[in-house]
Amino acid sequence: MRNLFILYVLFLILGCGGGNQQSGFENDEPITSAPIAKSKIITSDTLFIDALGANMSEMKFNKKVIRVPANKNITIALTNESSDATMPHNIVIIKKGFANDVGQAGLRHKVNAYVKPNDQNVIANSPLAQIGETVYFSFKTPEIGNYEFICSYPGHWGLMKGEFITK
Numbered sequence: 001m002r003n004l005f006i007l008y009v010l011f012l013i014l015g016c017g018g019g020n021q022q023s024g025f026e027n028d029e030p031i032t033s034a035p036i037a038k039s040k041i042i043t044s045d046t047l048f049i050d051a052l053g054a055n056m057s058e059m060k061f062n063k064k065v066i067r068v069p070a071n072k073n074i075t076i077a078l079t080n081e082s083s084d085a086t087m088p089h090n091i092v093i094i095k096k097g098f099a100n101d102v103g104q105a106g107l108r109h110k111v112n113a114y115v116k117p118n119d120q121n122v123i124a125n126s127p128l129a130q131i132g133e134t135v136y137f138s139f140k141t142p143e144i145g146n147y148e149f150i151c152s153y154p155g156h157w158g159l160m161k162g163e164f165i166t167k
């Protein structure tokens with residue numbers, strides 16, 4: 001229900017934006033790879049990330065590096081491509097070097113997608129995406145710098161991680 005509400009709000013916000021503006025992202029690879037079916041709330045500032053892998057040893061994000069403009073409102077759409085129902089994923093943008101701290105702190109906060117509320121080391125996080133699900137979240141990117149992203153689902157952050165760079 002809460003996710004539906006967030007989607008509705010996003011739709012209201014993003015639905016008003018023009019579709020012709022240039023993307024502010026500079027990426028080594030195309031940002032968008034999403035099928036048309038998801039286009040309802042896609043804008044040029046939506047970044048698509050996939051969580052891949054059918055088991056604990058294969059799990060990973062489809063990007064190792066995310067580059068975005070600093071101080072800019074963006075939306076991340078995370079799709080869980082796993083076929084294993086025991087593999088929910090999220091994406092958490094964190095201060096560099098705090099993957100284990102954030103993961104450990106989130107262990108007791110399942111209701112908050114395994115992120116400790118008001119964790120000082122967390123910049124933004126998505127809800128949990130169950131298999132086949134796409135979750136969306138919007139936030140203002142931090143000032144110019146190097147950050148990290150992880151999945152904070154218990155046991156995942158060792159493999160599911162990457163660099164988050166703003167410039």
Ligand SMILES: [Cu+2]
Nearest residue numbers: 089151153156
């Ligand atoms: Cu995960």
